Amino acid sequence: MQIEKEPRILAILCKWCSYAGADLAGTSRFNYPANVRIVQVPCSGRVDPIMIFKAFVEGYDGVMVSGCHPGDCHYGTGNYHARRRIAVARRLLEFVGVHPDRMHFTWISAAEGKKFAEVCSEFTDKLRHLSGTEKTLARKELAT
Amino acid sequence: MKAMRKKIKELFANGDVDVVLGYREDPASGEVKASVFKKDEMLEDMVFDERCVQNLVNYLPTLVARYSKVGIVLKGCDGRSLATQLVEHRINKNQIVALGVGCEGVKVGGKDADKCEDCPTSMSPVTDHEIGDKKQKKDPVFSKVEEIEKMSPAERWKFFAEYFERCERCYACRQICPSCYCEICVADQQEPKWIEPSAKLSANTMWHLIRAYHLAGRCADCGECERVCPQEIPMRLMNNALEKAVHELFGVRPGMDPEELPPLVVLSKEDPDTIMGGKHE
Amino acid sequence: MSKWHKLKRTDLKDFLSRLAEKWEVWVPYRVDGKWEFGIYAPDREMDFPESVIHVSMKNLFFPKRRPIAKYEEDSKWSMQPVAADDKPRIVMGLHPCDVAGIEYMDKVFLNSEHKDVLYESERKRTVLVGMLCSEMADNCHCTDRGLTPDSASGMDVAFAKVDDYYLFKGMTDRGKEIMQSEYLKAVGDAPEKRKWPAGKYAIASPEEFMDMYDDKIWHELSDICLTCGICTYACPTCVCFLVTDEKFKGKGERVTVWDSCQLQSYSRMAGGHNTRKTPASRVRNRTLDKFAYSHLRYGQISCTGCGRCVMVCPLKRSFPQLGARLSERIRDKKKSKAGTGARSKED
Ligand code: SF4
Ligand code: SF4
Numbered sequence: 001m002q003i004e005k006e007p008r009i010l011a012i013l014c015k016w017c018s019y020a021g022a023d024l025a026g027t028s029r030f031n032y033p034a035n036v037r038i039v040q041v042p043c044s045g046r047v048d049p050i051m052i053f054k055a056f057v058e059g060y061d062g063v064m065v066s067g068c069h070p071g072d073c074h075y076g077t078g079n080y081h082a083r084r085r086i087a088v089a090r091r092l093l094e095f096v097g098v099h100p101d102r103m104h105f106t107w108i109s110a111a112e113g114k115k116f117a118e119v120c121s122e123f124t125d126k127l128r129h130l131s132g133t134e135k136t137l138a139r140k141e142l143a144t
Numbered sequence: 145m146k147a148m149r150k151k152i153k154e155l156f157a158n159g160d161v162d163v164v165l166g167y168r169e170d171p172a173s174g175e176v177k178a179s180v181f182k183k184d185e186m187l188e189d190m191v192f193d194e195r196c197v198q199n200l201v202n203y204l205p206t207l208v209a210r211y212s213k214v215g216i217v218l219k220g221c222d223g224r225s226l227a228t229q230l231v232e233h234r235i236n237k238n239q240i241v242a243l244g245v246g247c248e249g250v251k252v253g254g255k256d257a258d259k260c261e262d263c264p265t266s267m268s269p270v271t272d273h274e275i276g277d278k279k280q281k282k283d284p285v286f287s288k289v290e291e292i293e294k295m296s297p298a299e300r301w302k303f304f305a306e307y308f309e310r311c312e313r314c315y316a317c318r319q320i321c322p323s324c325y326c327e328i329c330v331a332d333q334q335e336p337k338w339i340e341p342s343a344k345l346s347a348n349t350m351w352h353l354i355r356a357y358h359l360a361g362r363c364a365d366c367g368e369c370e371r372v373c374p375q376e377i378p379m380r381l382m383n384n385a386l387e388k389a390v391h392e393l394f395g396v397r398p399g400m401d402p403e404e405l406p407p408l409v410v411l412s413k414e415d416p417d418t419i420m421g422g423k424h425e
Numbered sequence: 426m427s428k429w430h431k432l433k434r435t436d437l438k439d440f441l442s443r444l445a446e447k448w449e450v451w452v453p454y455r456v457d458g459k460w461e462f463g464i465y466a467p468d469r470e471m472d473f474p475e476s477v478i479h480v481s482m483k484n485l486f487f488p489k490r491r492p493i494a495k496y497e498e499d500s501k502w503s504m505q506p507v508a509a510d511d512k513p514r515i516v517m518g519l520h521p522c523d524v525a526g527i528e529y530m531d532k533v534f535l536n537s538e539h540k541d542v543l544y545e546s547e548r549k550r551t552v553l554v555g556m557l558c559s560e561m562a563d564n565c566h567c568t569d570r571g572l573t574p575d576s577a578s579g580m581d582v583a584f585a586k587v588d589d590y591y592l593f594k595g596m597t598d599r600g601k602e603i604m605q606s607e608y609l610k611a612v613g614d615a616p617e618k619r620k621w622p623a624g625k626y627a628i629a630s631p632e633e634f635m636d637m638y639d640d641k642i643w644h645e646l647s648d649i650c651l652t653c654g655i656c657t658y659a660c661p662t663c664v665c666f667l668v669t670d671e672k673f674k675g676k677g678e679r680v681t682v683w684d685s686c687q688l689q690s691y692s693r694m695a696g697g698h699n700t701r702k703t704p705a706s707r708v709r710n711r712t713l714d715k716f717a718y719s720h721l722r723y724g725q726i727s728c729t730g731c732g733r734c735v736m737v738c739p740l741k742r743s744f745p746q747l748g749a750r751l752s753e754r755i756r757d758k759k760k761s762k763a764g765t766g767a768r769s770k771e772d
């Protein structure tokens with residue numbers, strides 16, 4: 001039962017920085033909550049907001065996206081595009097009723113294993129606080 | 145009306161246009177519909193008044209493929225719509241003769257259209273010829289969006305879910321929209337199936353989110369999607385929320401300038417990280 | 426021959442409540458200004474409108490989303506067919522055009538070649554109680570399609586509204602069971618037959634329509650059509666569907682979902698080729714399907730003249746007018762052929 005209440009988080013991470021950062025968090029044995037499921041993408045510029053929408057509709061409690069710091073994108077400008085897209089997608093999601101605390105967008109480099117662990121813990125904590133509020137958008141049944 | 149007919153006759157006479165896209169009152173039924181006028185044909189049935197609601201820009205791509213010069217009668221909102229199409233290179237301006245008409249507002253179902261209340265342009269921002277008076281431009285007001293923004297997340301969702309639930313997924317909203325012209329819409333994609341084809345709340349939510357998102361910074365608020373929706377789903381609310389967002393975030397007003405690229409296809413290194421929400425050091 | 430029976434309007438509720446003890450009774454309700462069928466509830470205001478019931482009865486036999494098989498992760502995803510519903514049901518207030526639509530659907534779903542078992546069970550459990558129209562509403566054009574507004578053909582029970590009572594008559598054995606109600610009193614006289622005006626637009630024959638396949642008129646006829654699918658969703662005889670799988674949390678369903686030949690995605694094939702890429706070709710498909718293909722295949726044209734497509738079209742395109750325009754073109758073509766003895770070059 002306890003486990004049911006734990007928030008589920010989808011983290012979409014760019015391969016070159018943030019995913020490597022998550023890796024580093026693992027190899028350096030930093031503790032971070034097990035609530036996070038990671039999806040690796042080649043670049044934060046690959047993150048289509050439809051992925052974020054789908055995650056909420058399929059019942060994730062929170063979505064996190066992270067890429068290389070501005071200026072460090074492996075492909076030059078992917079993260080600048082991502083920043084704009086995410087900014088707009090976030091406004092739309094908030095507008096239809098997703099709580100702002102359910103989304104987290106940030107930059108984590110390959111060296112920032114510690115930051116990754118911290119961000120995950122903070123985000124999980126935030127979502128735990130939201131556990132009493134309605135999980136909007138999330139579907140309940142197959143037929144709905 | 146006289147001035148417009150005179151102008152159009154002149155254009156035909158000079159060979160400046162092959163056809164003109166305008167509004168025609170069907171003499172039999174009295175209904176006003178979109179129509180393609182050819183030289184010396186039906187011009188006497190052409191009308192322009194508050195019944196001319198439909199945005200004709202959507203028909204341009206098919207027409208420019210068939211004719212080399214196409215005239216089009218434009219209200220202010222249609223003109224904004226045309227601007228979005230020009231900047232996306234969907235239509236070549238050289239093939240278009242834009243006839244801007246000073247618009248006094250249109251009526252939907254006997255009432256003043258909602259979109260006219262907030263209309264920032266009584267005259268098209270793109271014109272070759274202007275007919276009628278042009279009113280002072282004003283900034284759009286987003287009073288209805290602000291009302292929603294006052295609600296709590298749960299209240300907002302309750303409001304939208306009730307509407308989303310009703311969507312039939314007929315895609316009239318997509319078909320009428322000049323900016324929804326993808327060869328293969330994401331809603332028709334089978335693999336991966338981002339949006340399930342059946343009409344149910346979860347899939348409808350996906351549809352409405354992605355529709356609104358794809359039009360962010362491109363929607364010029366012609367209001368057609370909402371007008372044609374058989375279920376009266378308030379799509380303009382979402383469009384306007386994003387119109388407001390792109391203005392606040394990037395200073396862009398879609399449709400007002402036929403030279404300005406949509407904000408989501410360009411990038412800026414100067415955008416602050418805070419636009420993504422949350423705190424950033 | 427069974428007799429006509431009288432039901433006082435004031436007895437309608439009691440009559441329906443009694444039926445509802447045994448049957449699932451569906452009657453028309455007005456929701457947000459539109460008529461649709463709903464399960465009878467004594468405290469809800471209902472009526473039998475003269476105008477067409479906006480949300481067609483198609484939904485009751487062939488719903489928009491219909492699970493046909495289910496599977497679960499635990500069972501290694503092995504498929505179980507969905508069990509058919511067999512609770513007896515009455516649908517009351519169908520118009521003659523609706524019943525004609527059901528007859529057409531029967532031909533599609535119940536022919537010996539392909540039988541749709543779920544549709545069959547929906548049909549088997551349903552007693553069709555139809556209302557004979559006493560007037561033609563705004564968009565009605567059934568008389569153009571060879572139907573009569575007060576014909577009881579295909580109904581299990583027919584009824585008519587007269588002054589302050591209804592006249593009921595059992596037409597089939599299944600229908601007669603309903604007629605056993607204590608609220609119905611046998612009377613001798615049948616409802617008055619009206620003389621209906623002839624159809625407004627003369628329609629050409631299916632074979633003549635087929636000849637129009639290559640005509641250039643389709644561009645004219647499709648000029649402002651958005652090719653959205655709403656007319657086909659509203660149509661009682663548009664029965665195309667797609668089959669797709671939907672999964673959520675370890676459970677899956679294989680469902681049929683309405684599809685529409687007006688949508689671009691309908692005819693798109695693997696690899697991206699589309700056999701009906703232009704709006705003109707899609708409008709042609711729908712038109713010819715209604716007036717010709719249906720007749721050639723099933724011996725019944727599939728437009729029943731209910732007028733729903735006109736009501737829902739965002740552009741108020743009129744399908745009856747379109748049919749008429751086409752028929753006019755057919756006549757013109759014939760004339761010019763007869764005159765010159767050859768196919769005119771322009772065509
Ligand atoms: S027009 Fe309305 S009902 Fe049709 S798909 Fe769009 S939102 Fe849904
Ligand atoms: S989204 Fe709606 S209002 Fe915006 S351009 Fe498209 S049809 Fe017009």
Ligand code: SF4
Nearest residue numbers: 324326329330355358
């Ligand atoms: S909803 Fe998106 S994918 Fe579909 S046609 Fe519109 S812009 Fe294209």
Ligand code: SF4
Nearest residue numbers: 650651652653656738
């Ligand atoms: S509803 Fe109207 S616009 Fe839509 S496909 Fe049918 S005829 Fe065309």
Ligand code: FES
Nearest residue numbers: 014043067073074
């Ligand atoms: S490669 Fe990391 S954001 Fe582009």
